[in-house]
Amino acid sequence: MGGGGGGGGGGRDLFSAGTDTTSATLEWAMAELMRRPEAMAKARNKLEKMIGRDGHRLVQESDIPSLPYLQAVVKETFRLHPAAPLLLPHKAEADVEICRFTVPKNTQVLVNVWAMGRDSNIWSNPSSFLLERFLKHKTNFRGQDFELIPFGAGRRVCPGMPLASRMVHLMLASLLHSFHWKLEERVKPEDIDINDKFGLSLQKAIPLKAIAIKL
Template sequence: MRPPVRRSESPDSLTALDYYQGSVAIGHYGDYWRKLRRICTTEFLVHKRINASIALRQKCIDNLIEWIKQDAEKATKNGDRARSSWTGERVFRLVSGVYGVDGEAELGGFLPFLKWFDPQRIRRNSEKYLERLLEIAGGIVKDRIKEKQSGVEKKTHDFLDALLDDEGDHNAQGPDKLTEKNITIVLLEMFFGGTETTSSTIEWGMSQLLRNPDSMKKLQDEIDRVVGRDRKVVETDLNNLPYLQATVKEILRLNPVFPMLLPRNSMQDTEFMGYVVPKNTQIFVNAWAIHRDPASWVDPLAFKPERFLDSDIDYKGQHFELLPFGSGRRTCIGLTLGHRMVCLTLASLVQAFDWSLKKGIKPESLDMSEKVGLTMRKMVPLKVIPTPRE
């Protein structure tokens, strides 16, 4: 196990069971973190790897669309489907519990001396969620270790294999060596990054489109024009859908999943814009406020994807008025994959269905209030009626 990370850097919900000690997202910068970052980027999140899993993502989207169609038609679900749905919902609840989406702000983040007392029981409450999730992820890791020990040759080499290769490297020594617990935490963290953040962004996106029917129609028209109605939208279509790309940027601008990004600590005394920032100062970046700053955006509270059609502003951390994924060496490593998933899912939902609100709810009255924990979800979950487009 590597040297302990200073707990002040980590949200209380992620200090339970020493989760923060094996984390990429909240880990302290050093040899261990650089090793994990390298493995994650070269073995999992490079374009070659992402492109290799296109078929898997398409299958998941196809299953989602089919599930919605069956649900809309009130088809009777068989036992397997019901068990699968229940298991997925249970895991999602566990992840939500860890992220603290009950809306409580962590007082320890603003008054560090309170972290040790855990006055809101955030760390103790999240421990029960993390324990179960680590048990699930740990089971996957143990099964793969047994598989590797059996000597059966695999046709593919995936992210988990790359982590286990390092764990099994007897030449690797010292605090930056990966352990089975570290690998379990990293695997779980990749799952965190692909569930809560993606699903929340899509929910915000559908809410914004339903609140702005003109934008919904423009998006559907673009997909019909570029892709047509005779085939499904696929990942290779995404770069040919500028209004879709603009729509997703506008969703990320108004509804960043991590409104305060993740907290960081200064590694040394720093002077910035005339301010002295002492070493070990915890720093919060208020992306939510930056994205709504009237000094950077015209009519900042309005949902207007058109603002990005003739703009070179992007979400990759080079334009500081739009930072949903952070910036610099601590940019979210799942940026490319996450953006693809949001674009593909949103385009598929809009292409396959016409969406409407429950009777009596007007678009302008749709509740858009926010529930903020470590992540930002809708206070009132979106409920809509899908009608398959023929």
């Protein structure tokens, strides 16, 4: 989900940025599910029906296309908590008119995908974490559906998108399938803080604290 720089350090930059934003997205997904125990239970049940609950088989990447509920969790997380809230900076190569506004050549352009994901003209109940919106509609996050572009779109789409997409789904599925999760004593689901901390990547203002119990 993060892009890398050029030169000899480009590979290291890509790996570092992808690791940071992937872990942040995973934390947001777990936080949203733990605020909604019924959604977490449903996601786990879907996994158990496909893979079993005896622990003899781990979740595989090939399982993900057959788990639409899990995919909806990831899409809704991308919508509400995009890892790069303003994407990466772009620059206009020529004068261009967009919606009757002229963007001069060489203008730096920032795309506020955080605001797009919370726009009531695009989404119903935009502030709510609703998986049904992606179970009913096959909206894609790979750059074809412009209401959901956490990785950008076009020729400048994030080069880490294929890796991040695979890793977020697989890691989230593995955590849900292998562990039962509970909050600290006296902490209720509705007490989980979901305020964000803006930066190059979108982090939780208060890190999620959860206890994993091996199934």
